[in-house]
Amino acid sequence: MNKLKFLRYSLFLILITINIGCDQISKSMVRERLDYHEQIQLAGDHVLLTKVENTGAFLSLGDDFSPLAKTLLLNLLPAIAMLGLLFWLFQGRMRLGMALGICCIIGGGIGNIFDRVAYGSVTDFLYIHVGLFRTGIFNFADVSITFGALFIIALGIWKGRKV
Template identity: 50%
Template structure:
């Protein structure tokens, strides 16, 4: 990134856009889809349905005590998102791919965290079933986290290959 200001603008722009897309799609789902209604967008392959997830990934932790649930589903993710945001802002050595990936993760994480704080659960509404590949019901924030994770992994792979090339060149 050329300047620190541009880097910070990029970080916050990505985070805000991810939160915005997530919240707009959730508001639409809350208003236009009944609970457990099944809307076939592309046959049985892409289905819209609305569920409220009071747990974490695929509902895990739904049955925890309220105190433990608050710690694990509000406190811990809040600390992680804040830590990632600080890391993004402070670490000037991050590649553009890492900045974008981590910003997607923070945006998605904040989107779901916002729901948990405001509604006590997260609205999920998309299900994909391609036969061998089938998802649980998810939302735009989950997609943001997955895209961000993929970008971070890609960046690690590319960086590792660059380090290997440098080591091989040094041996020659």
């Protein structure tokens, strides 16, 4: 492996690790310091911290699935997707911008999968409300996944070609 490829792959692993680390540290702090549904206002009522254990996926979708369906659709399928993205990432054929977006998606995905396997749910804790804009309750992994996806889309629009 040449030096440039080693540096590139090291950057990918560092970025993925930082994403997982920030996600897990923030969730650990919330689990230890907030009671379930306790609310802490950060910017008036525009940004709230509140602890929710989500047994489903985004916006609690799948919360009412059977245990087998949850295992398959919320643990196994995302784990296979993360492995596929990792394999694709380390093929070395994508542009750096695309790779950085993929790293964010992988880091966030692994963070949420880890929670589901280790705790049986994903700890969500951030809520934003500004004017008509309101979010569901989310976590750092969700931010990472969303940022990665939007970054890839923006690159595609900005470059006007395949990213």
